[in-house]
Amino acid sequence: MGSCSPLFVLAVVLIGIPFGINEAKLAYDYYKYSCPNLETIVKREMLSIFLTDATAPAAFLRLMFHDCQVQGCDASILLDSDNSKHKPEMVSSKNFAIRKRETIGYIKSILENECPGKVSCADIIGLAAKESVSFSGGPHIQIPLGRKDSTTSSYQQADASLPPQGIKVHELIHTFASKGMNLEESIAIIGAHTLGVGHCINIASRLYDPQPNGHMHYGYKAFLRLKCPTRVPLSNFTFVPNDITPTIFDNQYYRDVLMGKGLFTIDSSISTDPRTAPIVRHFAIDQNYFFQVFSSAFVKLSSTNVLTKGKGEVRMKCSRININ
Template sequence: MDLTTTVLMVLLFVLGNVTEGEVLHYNFYDKSCPQLENIVRAGLVPLFVTDPTSPAALLRLMFHDCQVQGCDASILVDPTEGNVSSEMASVRNFGIRKRELISIVKSMVEAACPQKVSCADILILAAREAVAMSGGPHIEVPLGRKDSFTTPSYQQADAWVPPATTGVDDMLHIFTSKGMTIQESVALIGAHTLGVTHCASILNRLYKAEGDKAHQEMEPGFVLNDPTAFIFDNLYYKNAMGGRGVLRIDAEMVSDPRTAQIVKHFASDRDDFFRAFSSAFFKLSTSGSLNQGVIRKRCNVLD
């Protein structure tokens, strides 16, 4: 373990993200499933080649999962007749896609290591690979998470997943509560460098009082977050500085005195952005990890 990783683990204890008995390990599966990371990577490559929008979808999926009761794969549970409160019923999860990809990879892992690896860990690894395979940094993440075994709540998703209208104040409150610095918070928003934004998410910025007609006309479409929507780079920040930010947070970070200089720095220094993003990813992925959960055989079912 290098010095940076050691410092991050110490910070994790200090900030209270993981309590005693819940420590994750970088070598957690060395004996029980030593080929885990290779299996996940091999499973995702053809899926990413087939659909280049998948990396952005998986990164967003991880973020939305970790925001609600920690990174426990609760967002993967399908709604059923007896489970009408699935997180996917939340309006905040509008546009969430590619949950089935985690189930595909999970089946490959189960074939090699039955009932050893949690869906939560697979989701974190998939998001990590989504960043790396798109040209971003390779992020080392500790493993050992458990899956939730209680019924997920769309009310919790409504409460904890930030809406598309989130501004700098709310963004900083959400991320600093997870132990992130302002720089790391701005870096995590840089995940917008991947993918597109649904037009329905920015209607409030385009139309103030146009009524349902505008919504009906705009809803089917999408807007690129930046011109290199399939590449993890720092063009997002350059785009925002040029006044082309898509979401409210994209536009506000450029002018807010707490974040403006960080945006400017990341726009000119890709390596520093990658370093800060890696640190933020680490903190998000280890926030609220379960050690009293289960290892689901199927990611979309509480069994």
């Protein structure tokens, strides 16, 4: 969100128990008859992408999080503007550097040939994200399907709903509690930071403010200052890895934050807050347990405020609503 992605799987966690408020309306076998080859097709297309772009898994995970955080998991983040008066979510500065929207559209076009009008863009986002986790060495996660696509997208909602860069621990807990997550799951889902990069523009204050928020190891801070040498980055696309294994889904993130090597303020905060520090330590020493809790949290997040039968639509093209 490296030079390569691992093809091995470090652990297998199959989640088949419903979680979340809206998940009861979804089903693990939703496409059993209407599009039986759906997951095989998505897996095949995702594999070809991962083999050519080691950063893709992090991008798909971030895409799902940003979609689900605003209005729920409804593919609203994929909608382009239909006119100058209605600005979609991607206009929000909080969606800076969101990638792979067009890839979801490409997979949708393949599925339209296989199963016309059956598979929602929202379900494709969820499937792409779960494949990203497993391909990168994380757990295999089964998610229920049957989401419908929204017909609206608003940058104001994105501005209001997406967490700020300097989110506090209590705000993080509240945000994920609203998705039905318990405390452990809230700290597990942020473990998605184990993949990808952070942009210098989002960490400059930690590096150069006289009284920055959050403890940071002095050696790590010196390293980051070499990568981000000015308080105002010369480019918005200057970035640094989230942890030392940015293309591998593992528990290295938690080990790093315990050593004062958390990239963002929230990373440092969860390692010292008395409510969350014991969980961070547990995940740092027990990767399988982290995978188990992350899988549960992932299912809940991907089932947040979904539109199901009678609400929303199955878009023909992910970037625009259907024309009736």
